[in-house]
Amino acid sequence: MLKGFSVPLTPDGKSALATLPPWHYSSDCVAIEYWADPAAIDALLPPGLVRDEKSGGRAFFWFLDWQFTASNDELTDPARYQYREAFALVEATFEGTPVNYCPYIFVDNDAGIARGWAQGYPKKLGSIFQTRSFSAPSPAAAPLAKGSRFGASLAAHGERLATARIQLEERVADPWTVFNRPTTMRRYFPQLAAGRQQKPPVNELTLSLTDNLKIVDVWAGSAELQIPEVEGEDMHSIAPLRVGRGYRLGMAYSVTDLRILKNYAA
Amino acid sequence: MLKGFSVPLTPDGKSALATLPPWHYSSDCVAIEYWADPAAIDALLPPGLVRDEKSGGRAFFWFLDWQFTASNDELTDPARYQYREAFALVEATFEGTPVNYCPYIFVDNDAGIARGWAQGYPKKLGSIFQTRSFSAPSPAAAPLAKGSRFGASLAAHGERLATARIQLEERVADPWTVFNRPTTMRRYFPQLAAGRQQKPPVNELTLSLTDNLKIVDVWAGSAELQIPEVEGEDMHSIAPLRVGRGYRLGMAYSVTDLRILKNYAA
């Protein structure tokens, strides 16, 4: 009997990139609010999603340092399971409900790719960094305090895809006023057999379900964000026309399920 | 209209990890013939494949330096599209026909993962190296000549998973006497929605189709191979009990199609 939630399937199931949920995550995050060209957002949305007219092109660019564990003490194997991620979320509506949609996401870990694709996150490999907040006092410590500056960056294949900086101004009492939309994705897996290469067997609009979501230690401040034009990448189409607030926060949740909003393949 | 053979789908299709075939490949390869525990091979084979009784547990471990191009001059963007790979092939039969089956494969490139999963190769990220043969004469050049020594290695997440060395003895006139089995894989994509996590929507036995297959400059010689036991990996179950010949060769082919031998999900 071969085991594994994802490939590779093996008798002992240790090699699988992903094991069965629950999957538990905790992270430090830098998130930048910004506004992109509404037409570019329109062009990225899959069927069933429409751009949120009230948002005026609002989007968030996130950088995350993640720690992951499933049920086998994975958090003590950080070389395999700790990872970094960056993604864009654009604001849309689904049947009238405000949601985020994730058109671009980069991660530095293969288990992260396997779990992400299973949910619908279109993950590619990238190299992601963010300034961290250390507890030992020093000019290098970046404490969670007014005036602290954080930088963050994303690169793939040696091209810088996004660079951000924020400067903390004040603690945010109620994070739910800022981060209040569920996230939708397109779950997609292609077919290579000739004649069916444009008929993907998996092609769904999905909704991320986050159990026990915790958002803590949220600070807001001023922000800068660049998403430069790069050969071989399309993300520049949603580059910032205007940048809003920057946020630095902690976030945790668990994943045990996924909601399928639409099955395009049916 | 969103474009891309794989995720992410975008209006311009430049961000997609994989575009529509044809996919063209050329490579330098180090391959080690060896014999593993037949019971361990039995335990890895998916339904419909049986271990080849005549092989006595024979397997090959491959290291490949690949250059890839599709139709947009991808070979001139080596930071994105040149990559390295290592995999094990174990000998089996499908309905009486001798085949190889690929239970483990590692690659250092995300486009390689995306195309590989579409075919059924259970790719994970790894760091792969092989001694190269350079044309400028030097003790460092490793020419294709009797006595030249080549090393190769595979690591993932900072653990050495395979180490090989070969020493060239003679040119092989007819490579088809050595490399004569088609390769089968298990194409597999899971479902995360609760209640269906053990019912993968894509679960097929597939056969690799290689158009215009060329095998050139084949040399054979003595070989060493280690596949050590590593926490969090199962590949050691097919570690060598005995090592045969080592090969160094060039290989090229194109991919435009995939044969589905069995659909386990139906």
Added chain:
Amino acid sequence: MLKGFSVPLTPDGKSALATLPPWHYSSDCVAIEYWADPAAIDALLPPGLVRDEKSGGRAFFWFLDWQFTASNDELTDPARYQYREAFALVEATFEGTPVNYCPYIFVDNDAGIARGWAQGYPKKLGSIFQTRSFSAPSPAAAPLAKGSRFGASLAAHGERLATARIQLEERVADPWTVFNRPTTMRRYFPQLAAGRQQKPPVNELTLSLTDNLKIVDVWAGSAELQIPEVEGEDMHSIAPLRVGRGYRLGMAYSVTDLRILKNYAA
């Protein structure tokens, strides 16, 4: 006028791997107390240092996630200046004073190599990971609390060089009872000109000077440590014969100076 504390020197001085001190550091650390073969420690010490008889072969193996800044907001460029490190410290005496000596150290950043060599740390490239403590509550968060488990690892060139795990038991009230020795290094830079290849122009015993040293949030607990034998590396000679306590702490300091204890080249 060309500028830079280290190479490369340029008119604007931006390319230099290291600029003039002060250099400020803050870190999270996992440190494992252990005992190595005293004869192996003897064999590693440079002239003027003798093994500390009272230590019985005691050593510490450290894993550190560092944030660095000099005077140009380097902490907001984490892709260039944030880094990870692992090293061994063995206990010795210099003219009767208890000290540590650093025979092996690995880092994942070139600015870290440049500053380290200037001090005498014999840095090589490695890939280093440690479990982090995140503030958002989750099974993945690893809080600083009794029972939390942390893992750490070091690899170089795809070989695992050290693996550690600790489980927190209690907070340490006074870290100076544990971490109370200054660190010595051998500052060394060779000469390539024929006839002088064994007469290094820089060959000194140095003492690390750490301004404003802060050690905070120290926890102690049980520990495991492996330093496996690896082809092409000598660090296994000081592998643990016995493992003591594991520590998890925060540490910060600044560097503005270096003490030369002995000049071997004179």
Added chain:
Amino acid sequence: MLKGFSVPLTPDGKSALATLPPWHYSSDCVAIEYWADPAAIDALLPPGLVRDEKSGGRAFFWFLDWQFTASNDELTDPARYQYREAFALVEATFEGTPVNYCPYIFVDNDAGIARGWAQGYPKKLGSIFQTRSFSAPSPAAAPLAKGSRFGASLAAHGERLATARIQLEERVADPWTVFNRPTTMRRYFPQLAAGRQQKPPVNELTLSLTDNLKIVDVWAGSAELQIPEVEGEDMHSIAPLRVGRGYRLGMAYSVTDLRILKNYAA
């Protein structure tokens, strides 16, 4: 007795980044002739070198895939000793003799850094790629033939520092008409002790000595080269104002010695 040409010094000498010469190298190279701002070249040259008036700002940008071996079969450990490099050479004269000077160089290997610094190459870490020429025929093979296209790139810390493409037109009968200048470097190692931080103990103008230099299979053609402006790097000051010919070649040599042209520290 501690051994090693470079740090770390150990009883067995296996850990040292560099062992005593001879060092043997063979490589595949892509080199782009171009012209930079003569004033920017002036500003980069160390004392004793003057810009070559006849060159009009001529420079070459090189990308190299290297294989290295010393005397211990290092070429069969490609994970440690195979590496990639990129550098700029600007044309100058030393006491009337035409030479090249290397102001910027990037490499992906720590042994490469250690040997390079010993010679005077101001190496930093980078990620370097070049299209390779494979022997198995395919649209992906990039043979050494009229019309073949090669790309090359350099990145550091996730920023693209140089991108090149060449298209082969003809074989070059006599490579010495193109590559006929010896290379000079500045060998430099700083002092950290307070009060002496601007008095480096090693500060020399050096000349690379290449035994048994071989240049083979030289092709020339059209070329493109970009050296973009990047935060935290100065190399853009010698970006191309005009691009000349592109070359693809093999090169090998051995290193056993170094000539010191000037000692600035004396």
